[in-house]
Amino acid sequence: MFFRNLTFFRYPTSLKLDTLDAGLDECQLRPVGPLELSTRGFVSPYGRDSEALAARQGDALWLTLGGEDRLLPGAVVNDMLSRKLDEIEQKEGQRPGGRTRKRLKDELITELLPRAFVKPSRTDALVDTGHGVIAIDTSSRKTGEAVVSEVRRALGSFPALPLNAEIAPRSVLTGWVAGGEMPEGLVIGEECELRDPVDQGAVVKVQRMDLHSDEIARHLESGKQVTRLALSLDDHVSFVLGEDLVVRKFKLLEGAVDELESTDADDVHAEMDARFILMAAEVKRLFAVLESAMKLSRAEG
16 A cells, blocks of 8 residues: 555644544445445455444554546437437437437436446545645646545534645745755655746656766756656655656655564555655655745644
């Protein structure tokens, strides 16, 4: 259990989560109904065989939002609707109007939904109560906001907002590639994205390249700015940081995994706890670096 992406939201550290357990229980995932397109709710991070809806290790919480979605492709519905309209036109001599088409489409969806396949999903989240941060395993702001919304439903109030940087992140990333001073332990990797600041300007994406090369320097001299940058922290984690402050391609390196291998986990549950402890520590350390480097604003409350 290791996150692959980190989309951060920040909430006031003064907010207490004392009612979370009861809220999670009330907001458990229920099976999608025969006439529903989707349903969302919390499931156990440990899998179906566990009843625990949250994992706690110190000031870190591990939550999992589950989902069930009925797969009903629009192309299938539209094809069946078109055939239905053709039949009516042949019988009545004219094609049905807009209201009739809408009614027929709704009837088709109602007919097809109970027979549609159900696709399960899960999105993991790490709540760092010390920093007042929830990190969600997604690179999609929309998916992240959906998880925050469900936590808010469980708690009744959860004023979590996207990160707000006092310094433009792309200016910080550009400065690092240009040779500026970097936070201790942070090292530039071999991947970046550079953009011309003007609308519809050029975009350059490079991989497996020395970012201190003359070619990159020429791009910077021409005015391009770094909008995504591969980095590593203390040989423990590697990742790609975007100007949207979303962490992508998050990966624990040998320096961190070695610590996991030295732990004595004699069952699956214990091993998952050990992985969560390790990952939570690395995520919190990474967030602390980003908070300082980007001058992240604290949530008020």
